[in-house]
Amino acid sequence: MxxxxxxxxxxxxxxxxxxxxxxxxxxxxxxxxxxxxxxxxxxxxxxxxxxxxxxxxxxxxxxxxxxxxxxxxxxxxxxxxxxxxxxxxxxxxxxxxxxxxxxxxxxxxxxxxxxxxxxxxxxxxxxxxxxxxxxxxxxxxxxxxxxxxxxxxxxxxxxxxxxxxxxPEESAGRLMQREFVAVAEHVTVGDVIDRLREDRELPTDFWEIFVVDPMHRPVGTCQLSWIMRTPRDIAIGDVMKREQTLIPVDMDQEEVALRFQKYALISAAVVDRAGRLVGVITVDDVVHIIQEEAGEDILRLSGAGDGDINEPIRETYSARVRWLIANLGTALVASSIVGMFGGAIEHMVALAALMPIVAGVGGNAGTQTLAVTVRALAMNQLTDSNSWRAVFREIKIALLNGGTIALIAGTATALWFANPGLGGVIAAAMIVNIFVAGVAGVAIPLLLDRLDQDPAVASSIFVTMTTDSMGFLAFLGLAVASGLTTL
Structure with missing residues (x-):
């Protein structure tokens, strides 16, 4: 070019x-x-x-x-x-x-x-x-x-x-530049400098050169600063760094960005399936990817599509309405549970006023755990080696949160309705639902990830359905079981 x-x-x-x-x-x-x-x-x-x-x-x-x-x-x-x-x-x-x-x-x-x-x-x-x-x-x-x-x-x-x-789209092959500088291991620093000065076909901006073997496979890298400080008669192979991070040409761009972040890279060689050098990815390209990927999972969790204000209205509508239809379907599950306890609610109207509180707090607790888990998966912080530890950690946090919220909600309900039994029921339901929310918030995205599904796309639907359904079931079921009301 x-x-x-x-x-x-x-x-x-x-x-x-x-x-x-x-x-x-x-x-x-x-x-x-x-x-x-x-x-x-x-x-x-x-x-x-x-x-x-x-x-x-x-x-x-x-x-x-x-x-x-x-x-x-x-x-x-x-x-x-x-x-x-x-x-x-x-x-x-x-x-x-x-x-x-x-x-x-x-x-x-x-x-x-x-x-x-x-x-x-x-x-x-x-x-x-x-x-x-x-x-x-x-x-x-x-x-x-x-x-x-x-x-x-x-x-x-x-x-x-x-x-x-x-x-593939969003792969290193799409992201990489094909303009790079590659030299053989035996050439001298002087030869490299002369080529950089004389070859007008070289790229304008680069930070390092790549050293390749006769099969054009990368064997090392050499920063320009090292070349400028080395005597001309020294072989480039004696100056280069052999350890380098190689990017497979079909690697997903999100994984590319994670490697740049983990190893503090400025540029990295891209290799094909035979290990040959075919391109280079630089940090300025990765900055855009990090920005895109950082917002992408949050947008997927909300079902907002690309979340771009310049996106055509038809595309935005199509992305969002599918999500809302799916939510409508899962909401029917929670609605059917409420319908099962219709008689109990008629006998005690206070249950209808308190149900949204149990479901809402559980939903927020599940969203907190879900957001942390999806981020950890996206950043490769959550793997097979520590997934169970993460589950048990969220269980402990859920029990602590559940106990705190249960104490506050139970006391307030008992005083407001002058009914200690009702306060105890909502306190117990809060503990159950927040515990379920914590488990669901970490387990559902982990399960989807193990099934090679994007946890950011479908997790929130299942977590919301779980917390709403279990919140209603726990609260209304405990109210009936305790004798506060009957079906």
Missing amino acids: DKREESLPPHDAPTATIDDRGHDRDPAPREAETELDEDDRLKPEFVRDVIDLVEAGEDEAARERIGRLHPADIADLFELVSDEDRPSLARVLGDMLSPDVLAEMNEHVREGLIDLLAPEQVAEIASELDTDDAVAIIEDLEEEEQQAVLDAMEPEDRAAIEEALSY
């Missing part, structure tokens, strides 16, 4: 800082800083001014104001304006709508803009991006559009994209 050349900064140049998207930001004062608030977000008045200029046909004035922004901020501008204003804004920007801007853009917003471009334009944009960013743009296109874009690309670029698309 085409590589952008960049010159070294002068010796006294200020040190660059990194923004939350992993891009360099010049610390020197920028005109664009007046358009950003204290949280580095575009000010609402700036967004309104730009749209007013576009609507008034003052294209040059709009381009001048937008041109002072960082590509990541231009991407934010597109996400902040309405769907109706985005095509006009893209038209005004013209060639300022660069590949870097598209690479930073929300995927739903980007899809809408890509639909406005001809396949040749998309191909040209993709050719200027690193492979992973180009794949992110092309993979979301419809099959016919995708093929049209690939046909318009240069053979070398098309081959790289097609290879990446052959790997």
Whole structure:
């Protein structure tokens, strides 16, 4: 792919800082800083001014104001304006709508803009991006559009994209860059330095080089700082570090992010099934994955779909309504239990007032345990070696919580209704339901994980059904068993 050349900064140049998207930001004062608030977000008045200029046909004035922004901020501008204003804004920007801007853009917003471009334009944009960013743009296109874009690309670029698309979604193969520096073990440091200076086809940004054997399998890595501090006549094999973290090409991106986090990696080699070096993943790519995966499980627990405010309404509706229908089905279980004790409730109306308290507190206790368990599973903190310890830990916590809440609820109920027996019943029901909630909150996601199912997707439905059903059953059943009421 085409590589952008960049010159070294002068010796006294200020040190660059990194923004939350992993891009360099010049610390020197920028005109664009007046358009950003204290949280580095575009000010609402700036967004309104730009749209007013576009609507008034003052294209040059709009381009001048937008041109002072960082590509990541231009991407934010597109996400902040309405769907109706985005095509006009893209038209005004013209060639300022660069590949870097598209690479930073929300995927739903980007899809809408890509639909406005001809396949040749998309191909040209993709050719200027690193492979992973180009794949992110092309993979979301419809099959016919995708093929049209690939046909318009240069053979070398098309081959790289097609290879990446052959790997599973959200895998290391989709995430990796194919631009890296690899050298043989026997070459000298001087040879490496000369190549880095002379080869214009090398990637622009990298932190280490990979040392490979004759079969192109990685045998070590060498940071650029080590190369610069080593005499030219020393073999690279004497400088490199042989221990390295290798990423299988089909590894899930969440597992990739966990490895980067665990071993504090800046970059890592990606290998195919034969162990050959085929790409590299860098920390700036992983930062996005960590952010996505961190929110993904929480959104799945709530059934909110992607949880993206730029997601089309139809897709959001489809994701959420399925979840609500499933909840409706499980709610019928709890409803049927209440129906079994209809006569008891008629004889003692206070039961109807207290039932939601038992179920609600149990549900919250189950949600607490569920959230902790799903996070532990996602972070690989919960495995076969400590799963039983985690279960017993949650049982202890549930008993402590149950005892505390039971004492408070039982005392308050006994005093409010002047009925010690009713206070004892709700106290016992609280202990039972919070205990069940603790066990269900850890056991259900563990079971789903053992069955190779995503525990974040279905756990909350089953935990809610369990706590509601057991809460009603324990409370109403104990009320009948104690003689407070009859069926």
